[in-house]
Amino acid sequence: MSNLTPREIVSELDKFIIGQSDAKRMVAIAMRNRWRRQQLPPELREEIAPKNIIMMGPTGVGKTEIARRLAKLAGCPFFKVEATKFTEVGYVGRDVESMVRDLMEIGINLVRKEEMEKVKVKAEKHAENALLDLLLPSSKSKQPGMGFFNPAAPEEQLQEQPAVDQSSTREKFRKMWREGKLDDREVEIEVTVQGGGVEIMSMPGMEDMGMQVNDMIGKMFPGKKKMRKVNIREAYEILIQQESDKLIDMDNVAELARERVEQSGILFLDEIDKIAGNQEGGGSANVSREGVQRDLLPVVEGCVVNTKYGMVKTDHILFISAGAFSYAKPSDLIPELQGRFPLRVELTSLDKDDFYRILTEPQNALTVQYKALLETENLTVDFSREALEEVAFNAQKFNEETENIGARRLYTIMEKILSDLSFDAPDRSGDSIVIDKEYVQEKLQDVTEDRDLSRYIL
Numbered sequence: 353m354s355n356l357t358p359r360e361i362v363s364e365l366d367k368f369i370i371g372q373s374d375a376k377r378m379v380a381i382a383m384r385n386r387w388r389r390q391q392l393p394p395e396l397r398e399e400i401a402p403k404n405i406i407m408m409g410p411t412g413v414g415k416t417e418i419a420r421r422l423a424k425l426a427g428c429p430f431f432k433v434e435a436t437k438f439t440e441v442g443y444v445g446r447d448v449e450s451m452v453r454d455l456m457e458i459g460i461n462l463v464r465k466e467e468m469e470k471v472k473v474k475a476e477k478h479a480e481n482a483l484l485d486l487l488l489p490s491s492k493s494k495q496p497g498m499g500f501f502n503p504a505a506p507e508e509q510l511q512e513q514p515a516v517d518q519s520s521t522r523e524k525f526r527k528m529w530r531e532g533k534l535d536d537r538e539v540e541i542e543v544t545v546q547g548g549g550v551e552i553m554s555m556p557g558m559e560d561m562g563m564q565v566n567d568m569i570g571k572m573f574p575g576k577k578k579m580r581k582v583n584i585r586e587a588y589e590i591l592i593q594q595e596s597d598k599l600i601d602m603d604n605v606a607e608l609a610r611e612r613v614e615q616s617g618i619l620f621l622d623e624i625d626k627i628a629g630n631q632e633g634g635g636s637a638n639v640s641r642e643g644v645q646r647d648l649l650p651v652v653e654g655c656v657v658n659t660k661y662g663m664v665k666t667d668h669i670l671f672i673s674a675g676a677f678s679y680a681k682p683s684d685l686i687p688e689l690q691g692r693f694p695l696r697v698e699l700t701s702l703d704k705d706d707f708y709r710i711l712t713e714p715q716n717a718l719t720v721q722y723k724a725l726l727e728t729e730n731l732t733v734d735f736s737r738e739a740l741e742e743v744a745f746n747a748q749k750f751n752e753e754t755e756n757i758g759a760r761r762l763y764t765i766m767e768k769i770l771s772d773l774s775f776d777a778p779d780r781s782g783d784s785i786v787i788d789k790e791y792v793q794e795k796l797q798d799v800t801e802d803r804d805l806s807r808y809i810l
Contacts, residue, residue, distance in 0.1 A: 365422070404694065409698060428616035429456075436623050436627065452619075456610065460606065613669070614664060620672050733787065
């Protein structure tokens with residue numbers, strides 16, 4: 353687990369997210385507390401529960417991005433799910449425990465990727481030898497159909513070599529392969545075709561059971577093997593994958609992943625305000641919302657969920673929930689669920705200064721993205737300061753006059769401004785263009801003058 357200090361975590365988040373210092377500080381403390389907990393004796397460690405967080409704020413202010421960047425920074429399993437996907441048993445929707453199973457799958461992939469990186473050098477060495485076996489099958493391992501499929505290959509490379517020359521010929525091929533002289537040749541290689549078994553269709557609301565049944569059937573009827581004709585470079589990649597699978601102990605991967613999910617997993621529950629009870633409404637809708645909350649409660653407070661990789665305890669998984677809370681408030685949640693989210697933080701709406709900073713400061717700023725995209729067409733685009741200030745001003749204006757969608761408004765405005773340029777880019781290769789304030793005003797003129805049109809376009 354990452355041992356970054358809270359100050360370092362906030363500093364890293366600042367590279368991608370503008371403002372929202374309170375929210376950054378809160379998640380940084382939550383992450384550091386997980387590291388502190390790991391340093392404690394086991395008997396005390398089990399007693400310390402994670403401090404779950406509710407982030408409140410309008411859409412597009414960075415709630416999801418903060419959680420996603422935090423998980424990436426810590427290298428821990430992270431899964432985002434909308435609370436509106438869940439329903440009570442008997443209604444069409446997903447089972448609440450499915451999010452823990454999805455988190456476990458992400459944990460498995462995360463650990464498997466790390467383990468593959470550890471055995472990469474050994475796998476590459478084995479793959480190279482396996483590739484040479486395909487190119488020069490010995491009398492013992494020779495299989496029908498294996499070898500070159502290039503009629504233009506030199507005869508001395510294709511003919512059977514005497515046993516005494518086998519080693520030197522193999523080394524010659526190894527040298528040719530490393531120099532890239534064999535990349536375009538073709539070989540036949542055995543690959544496993546997935547999905548050879550029977551697919552079971554699951555009923556709505558029981559997708560996880562259907563997936564587990566399909567997985568069980570897949571083990572009973574393993575994938576079929578077939579021969580594929582591929583070039584040597586592609587064959588090498590396939591062989592690396594096959595050799596890595598042989599070197600990795602999947603039981604150990606499952607055990608490591610389960611421990612990581614239990615001790616450092618993060619579940620991000622978005623749109624939690626949509627399942628909060630609303631005092632104004634009533635009837636079956638409110639009953640259903642409350643039913644979802646009651647289903648969520650045991651998972652958040654700690655239970656054991658059965659997955660295909662074993663039992664997973666949710667006691668120490670960190671839950672971060674988020675919602676706009678425009679029409680509901682955290683106190684509309686059932687008291688038991690409120691008590692499981694002790695930390696609350698409100699994210700502020702963005703103004704034109706924030707929008708300008710979003711366009712210029714982050715490593716993945718929109719301006720950087722668009723420059724790079726158009727650079728692929730050999731078209732150089734630059735933005736003047738006045739142009740970006742005009743974009744920021746319009747983003748705030750449209751958010752005030754229509755719906756406030758936060759920083760997402762910048763996407764719609766930038767697309768509107770650059771749509772003609774993106775379309776003509778292949779024909780303007782080699783040009784260099786500076787986007788100034790007048791250019792921005794010209795492109796936005798029709799929507800700024802017609803308020804009704806702006807509701808549809810932006």
